[in-house]
Amino acid sequence: MELLTTVHNGGEEMRLRRGVVAGVVLAAVLAVVVHNHLVPFGTHFFGLTENNFDLDTYRAAVHASWDGRSLYQEPALRGAWFVYPPFATFVLAPLAWLGFDVAKYTLLVLSICLLALIAWRILRLAGIRADLRLRVVSVALAVIVVDVEPVQATLWWGQINVLLMAIVMLDLLRPEQARWRGIGLGLAAGIKLTPLIFLP
Numbered sequence: 478m479e480l481l482t483t484v485h486n487g488g489e490e491m492r493l494r495r496g497v498v499a500g501v502v503l504a505a506v507l508a509v510v511v512h513n514h515l516v517p518f519g520t521h522f523f524g525l526t527e528n529n530f531d532l533d534t535y536r537a538a539v540h541a542s543w544d545g546r547s548l549y550q551e552p553a554l555r556g557a558w559f560v561y562p563p564f565a566t567f568v569l570a571p572l573a574w575l576g577f578d579v580a581k582y583t584l585l586v587l588s589i590c591l592l593a594l595i596a597w598r599i600l601r602l603a604g605i606r607a608d609l610r611l612r613v614v615s616v617a618l619a620v621i622v623v624d625v626e627p628v629q630a631t632l633w634w635g636q637i638n639v640l641l642m643a644i645v646m647l648d649l650l651r652p653e654q655a656r657w658r659g660i661g662l663g664l665a666a667g668i669k670l671t672p673l674i675f676l677p
Contacts, residue, residue, distance in 0.1 A: 490606040498610045505617035508624045525623075525633055529581045532572065532635025534559065536580065539566045539573035564667040569637070581635055588632060591643040592619035598650055641665045645672050 518524045538548055538559035548566070553559040572580040597607075597615035605611050622628050631638045648661025665672040 489604070491604050492606045492608065493610045493614055495610075498614055501614050501617045501621075505620040508621045512624055525629070526581055526585060528633050529577075529584075529635030530554075530557070532581055532584060533577065535561075535565075535569045535635075535637070536573040536577070539569050542566050543573075561669055562667060565669065568668050584635060584637070585632055588639040589619050589623065591639050592622055592628070595619075595643055595646055598647060602650065637668070641669055641672060645675060649675065 512518075512525070516523055516525075518526060521527055534554045534557045537554040538561075541553060541559075542548055542563075548559050548563060572584060575583060593615045596618040597611060600611055600615065601607060623632065628639070630636075644661045644665040648658060648665075651658045662672055662675055
């Protein structure tokens with residue numbers, strides 16, 4: 478069974494077949510249903526949105542900086558230290574300004590949207606035509622990978638790793654001669670030092 482059809486439009490692009498789109502969407506629906514059956518989203522502590530301890534730590538650190546207290550001389554929240562560069566507090570400030578519940582759902586939705594954007598970008602690089610089918614598949618793939626442990630853990634803890642991954646990947650996937658290539662990597666490194674491993 479062919480998964481793609483070739484489209485001639487000033488060059489060759491491949492278009493996802495309807496059956497493929499339907500299959501991926503069905504897999505996304507099943508992923509949500511199975512996840513909610515095994516560990517209901519609202520389950521105390523273990524539900525996908527019911528922990529967010531790291532998000533709470535980020536928020537506490539930002540509030541500490543607003544109050545003029547040091548970020549690194551004492552734990553930010555219940556024994557948890559703030560381990561990011563000072564620049565990160567500027568990026569995290571909107572999440573500290575929002576109420577906790579609004580912040581956690583904002584971060585969750587943002588993370589899933591960024592996962593969809595990453596999927597879209599990778600499929601575009603593979604030569605898939607940019608149309609409604611690609612957008613639907615990208616969103617469905619983002620929903621599916623929520624059940625992959627590293628992503629699930631990131632969302633459960635309320636971490637910003639998906640944001641950092643998106644910044645780094647979208648930057649490094651740009652053409653090597655692109656004028657502003659590397660800016661995203663620098664921004665990500667200003668938030669967390671780990672992305673520095675991608676420096677040549």
